[in-house]
Each structure stands twice: as structure tokens, then as C-alpha cells.
Amino acid sequence: MEAESPSGVAGKAAPGFEPKIVAFCCNWCSYAGADLTGVSRMQYSPNIRIIRVMCSGRIEPNFVLRALELGADGVLVAGCHIGDCHYISGNKEAEKQIARTARLLEILGVDKRRLRLEWISASEGQKFANTVNAFTKEVRELGPAGYGRK
Amino acid sequence: MSEKVIRRIIQDTHAFDCVECGKCTSVCPMTRHKKDFAPRLIVVKSMDSPSVEKLARERDLWACTTCGQCASMCPYKVDYTEFIRALRAEGAMLDVTPDCSQGGLLHSMMRVMAKGDLEQDRLGWAKPPLEVAEKGDIYHFTGCSRHMAQVFVGRQGIDIGSVPESAVRIMNAAGVVPAVSKSEVCCGHDLNWVGDEDNFARLVDRNVAAISATGARTVVFTCPEGLRTFSKDYPLVAEGELPFKAVHISELMVQWIKEGKLRFRETTGKVTYHDACRLGRHMGVYDPPREVLKAIPGLELAEMENIREKCLCCGVSGWISCDADTKLLQMDKLMEAKRTGADTMLTFCPKCQLHLHCAQADKVPVDRALIDIPVNDFTVFVANRLEEKG
Numbered sequence: 001m002e003a004e005s006p007s008g009v010a011g012k013a014a015p016g017f018e019p020k021i022v023a024f025c026c027n028w029c030s031y032a033g034a035d036l037t038g039v040s041r042m043q044y045s046p047n048i049r050i051i052r053v054m055c056s057g058r059i060e061p062n063f064v065l066r067a068l069e070l071g072a073d074g075v076l077v078a079g080c081h082i083g084d085c086h087y088i089s090g091n092k093e094a095e096k097q098i099a100r101t102a103r104l105l106e107i108l109g110v111d112k113r114r115l116r117l118e119w120i121s122a123s124e125g126q127k128f129a130n131t132v133n134a135f136t137k138e139v140r141e142l143g144p145a146g147y148g149r150k
Numbered sequence: 151m152s153e154k155v156i157r158r159i160i161q162d163t164h165a166f167d168c169v170e171c172g173k174c175t176s177v178c179p180m181t182r183h184k185k186d187f188a189p190r191l192i193v194v195k196s197m198d199s200p201s202v203e204k205l206a207r208e209r210d211l212w213a214c215t216t217c218g219q220c221a222s223m224c225p226y227k228v229d230y231t232e233f234i235r236a237l238r239a240e241g242a243m244l245d246v247t248p249d250c251s252q253g254g255l256l257h258s259m260m261r262v263m264a265k266g267d268l269e270q271d272r273l274g275w276a277k278p279p280l281e282v283a284e285k286g287d288i289y290h291f292t293g294c295s296r297h298m299a300q301v302f303v304g305r306q307g308i309d310i311g312s313v314p315e316s317a318v319r320i321m322n323a324a325g326v327v328p329a330v331s332k333s334e335v336c337c338g339h340d341l342n343w344v345g346d347e348d349n350f351a352r353l354v355d356r357n358v359a360a361i362s363a364t365g366a367r368t369v370v371f372t373c374p375e376g377l378r379t380f381s382k383d384y385p386l387v388a389e390g391e392l393p394f395k396a397v398h399i400s401e402l403m404v405q406w407i408k409e410g411k412l413r414f415r416e417t418t419g420k421v422t423y424h425d426a427c428r429l430g431r432h433m434g435v436y437d438p439p440r441e442v443l444k445a446i447p448g449l450e451l452a453e454m455e456n457i458r459e460k461c462l463c464c465g466v467s468g469w470i471s472c473d474a475d476t477k478l479l480q481m482d483k484l485m486e487a488k489r490t491g492a493d494t495m496l497t498f499c500p501k502c503q504l505h506l507h508c509a510q511a512d513k514v515p516v517d518r519a520l521i522d523i524p525v526n527d528f529t530v531f532v533a534n535r536l537e538e539k540g
Binding site (some may be wrong): 060061062063065066068069088100103104106107108110119145146147148 | 252253254258261262263265266267268269270271272292296297301
């Protein structure tokens, strides 16, 4: 079964497995935070594919499921800290949506550790790097999700 | 290439037999509100310019609700619903996808189920005093009501989450302990109707394996879509003959009522019944649900103007193409139900319930009092009226 990796069977990490992670970052805080990480020359795992969205509240359950379906092993959602949202309460909406999605993943039997919500401000370049590194490590240990095979 | 494919589909569905009487168009619920939409015209278009790609990128192919009213009226039995489905499958091969409601969340869930080996939390509701078994002659297909209840969590007045549990309560009351399986996956109805045949086939394999493992010979459905998919689509896709037959719970309920195994409490009130398209026109199950309602003492059944094969559609099928026109169609349906003077409209289909609830919760173009009728699940309603055991 390991031969099928990295798109093989869930939970069976082949040696050298590198996860694919989709990160949704909000335009106002987290994407700027990611930018700061880059311009400050901080190193972070290259496993991440960032998609910029206007607000973390935009992330609906279907974004997460679609990412998994297309072969992502983990999904990171990053937004402004509570109270800092550019749209006042978008990140509170994100909190609700992600909780709802996590429950859906539980029912589906997908490990909910594959979905993570973090608050990263535009000044927290280091936090962005740390978050990405920690999440990549966790997903690497979880092994391939395996929902993306053709 | 395209021409050959279309020719084959036309042949398979007997679309050449069309005598252009227009009956299909006159009964089509979509034609009521969508200008220039007609089942027959899609066939004509496919002959005029035989390009799958062009057809698949047009509105009409995806706007059809595949409710089957056209085919039920057609004197020459042209199978328009299958015509649409087959053409969609060809379109899907060219990577044409429709606009799906909920952003395609439900389809994504099904594809994840098709491709991953999941330990699903399907049976979280199966707690004592409910009795279920791992093996048995009768299998209860729980379906996706638990998943759907979570997708639509927070919407008021929706009772689809308790459908599996209610079905087992009814079966237990009749002395049947159904087998259930946590390896069961979604039946694949929605993937089949958006044309994703590969993942549909994967789901079929998983379900046939899971159900065969329980040794069941009869599979009981509450959901009309599951029943239709297992009865009509699974035999075409599964390898070999299916080791079980699919029946609807209402058919068994009628049998149990006749045998005196099911008894109901005295109930007051008036209900109306919505024939879901998959249960009615697709499967021909019209009478059993009505007989069950008649067996509940004190309950009055008020019929709508359009029932049985003329029953109006809930507007959306397979989570495709929900738009302003479908909302108008849902208004027609709700107004018809309200006019009966019933306290509630019952239906077996969780999706009919969701779509009609959604229409009520939205901005509505008519007086709200005209559509203000609760829509509830048949199974849950009946289970709540079972006679308490001594």
C-alpha cells in the first residue's frame, strides 16, 4: 500500500512523505503577516500554498472539503485577531464556520487536526513561520489524507 | 465523436419517438418560470448542433430538475430524465461542472467518501433503547441525513437529523431489528446526477461490499433518492447481480399495519403529503405512504390539487441550479400545500424538506401567510405517533 503514496491510503506515512497544505490567509492581517515573514527572510516549510481571501469569514465548509477532495493533506485558515477584523466581526464568523466544519469532518471520519484556525496579525511574521512549521509537522505525522486520488 | 455519443443517447432514451405533441412542456415545472425552457427543445438542440461541450455549457441541461414529470406524461415514453443524466455524464468527462448550491460542499463530501477509507460517525444515534444489529436479513440504509443535518445546522424547524433513529424506532416497534453498518457511504445519487460516474461507481462498490457483509437480503430506505439509486442505478454499475433488493419503509409499514404489528396513538390534526419525485414518479410508490397516514387514528389527510404523477417539484435536484426561478416554483408548491388547510406538509425526501424550508426563510414574492406551512419528515412524524408499549 505504501507504494501508492503520497496519494495513497490515509494514515500510512511513507518515508519522505511531504504534505500539501492549503492556507487561506485574510488580506488585511495574515497575508500581510506572511509577506512580513518573507521580507524578513524567515524560513518556513515550503509545503504551504497560500490563497489570499478578503476575510477569514469567507471560508465556508465547502472550501475546506474541496481542498481535501483535490488532494490537500491539511487546511490552514488564518485571520486577524479577534477585535482586529477589518470588517469588525468577520473573524468571529470564521470561528463559527470552522467549528461547524470541524464537526462535519468528525462525522465524515476525517481527522479534524487536518484543519486549523489561527489568528496572525500583519506584524507577526515569526508567528506565521512558527504556525506553518508546526502545522506541517503535525500533518506530516498524520500521513497522507488520500482523498485526492483520481 | 460528439455526434455519435448524442446519437447513442437519443437511441437509448427513445427520444426519436417524440411526436412533438408538447405534453412534456405543458407539465414541466421548470417551463412555468424559465422562458424558452422545454425538455423537448434540449433534444432538438442536441440534434441541430451535436456538440456535447456546447450543450453542457448551456443553462438548460443543468436547469432540469429531472423530476420526471415530462416522462410520466409522454405518450411515447421518451425517457427525458435519463437523456439529461447521460448528457451530463458526457459533459462531466469534458470537465464541465454545474453551479452547485452550498458551493458544491455536498458533492465534495461524497467524493471524499468515495476516495478515502473513512471511519465515519454514521451510527452515533444508534443508542439503546434502539435495537440494531451487525448482521441480519433486513438492512437499514441510514443515508446522509446526519451529514446533511450538520451542513444545515442552525436552521430552524428542520428534523432530518433524527430520520435514521425514527426509522429504527418504527422497525423495532414492528419487532424488526435491522442491521446497520458504519462502513456504509453515501448512495451517490447527487454525483450520478451531476455526471460524476467514476466516483459514483466507487460509492456503489463500497456500499455493495458493506451491505453484503451484513448478510442482508432486503435493504430498507427512508430516503427516496437512495431507493431510486439502489433500485435503478446500482444494477447498471455494480459487478454481478446485487445480493439484496431495495424496498421503501412505507411499503413495509403497510405490511406491518396489516399484520397488526404497528399501532398508532390517537392523533388530531390535518396533514398533506408531498410525493417526492424519486419516490413517486421514479419508483411508483404512491399509495403506501397514504395508507400509513390513514392508519393513524384521528389524523386527516388533505390532498393538494396536484398529486401523484402530477405532484409539483420542490425545485432543486442533486444540489444543482438553485436560482430565482426555482424559488418561484417552490412558492407554487407551498401555496398549494397551504390551500389544503393542513397543519403540516409531510414528505420522505430530506432534500424537498430543506429546499422548501429555504424558500420560506428567504425573501418571498408573495404574502408570507400564503406559504406559511411547516414541512416535516414523514418518518419522524409517524415514529412520534407510535403507540407506547405497555
